[in-house]
Amino acid sequence: MHELSIATALVSGVTDALSQAGEHRPVIAVTALIGDLSGVVPDALLFAWPIAAEGSRCEGAQLRINSSPGRVWCEGCQVETRLTQPPRFRCGTCNTPTPHVRGGREMELVSVELADEETEPTDSPHNEEARHATTHP
Numbered sequence: 001m002h003e004l005s006i007a008t009a010l011v012s013g014v015t016d017a018l019s020q021a022g023e024h025r026p027v028i029a030v031t032a033l034i035g036d037l038s039g040v041v042p043d044a045l046l047f048a049w050p051i052a053a054e055g056s057r058c059e060g061a062q063l064r065i066n067s068s069p070g071r072v073w074c075e076g077c078q079v080e081t082r083l084t085q086p087p088r089f090r091c092g093t094c095n096t097p098t099p100h101v102r103g104g105r106e107m108e109l110v111s112v113e114l115a116d117e118e119t120e121p122t123d124s125p126h127n128e129e130a131r132h133a134t135t136h137p
C-alpha cells in the first residue's frame with residue numbers, strides 16, 4: 001500500500017517540524033500538496049492517514065489535500081499548459097509532445113494547524129475562554 005508509506009512520511013515530517021520549532025500544541029489539521037502526476041491517489045491517502053497518524057502527534061488530526069494539476073512547458077509556444085487526464089505530455093496549444101514537466105509531481109507538506117492557534121482575528125481574547133467554558137460544563 002503505497003499511500004500508507006506516504007502518509008507515514010507526512011506524519012514524521014509534521015512531527016519533525018514541530019519538534020524543531022519547539023511546538024507542543026496538539027495538531028488539528030495537516031495540509032499536503034499532492035500533484036496529479038505524483039501517482040498518489042488522494043482518496044487512498046485520506047484512508048491511510050488515520051492509520052499512519054495513530055499513536056503519533058497527528059492522531060485525530062484532519063488531513064487536507066490540495067491537488068496540483070500537471071503542467072508542461074512548450075518551447076515552441078513559450079507557454080505552460082495544463083495536462084488533461086490522462087496526461088499525454090503534449091503542449092495544450094500546439095499539441096507538440098514535450099518532456100518539460102513543470103508541475104504535478106508534488107508530494108509536499110504545506111501547513112500544519114495547531115490547537116489554540118488564532119486563525120481568525122478576534123477583537124477580544126476573552127472570546128476564546130468563553131467558548132472553552134461552554135464546551136466544558
Ligand SMILES: [Zn+2]
Nearest residue numbers: 074077091094
Ligand atoms: Zn506548443
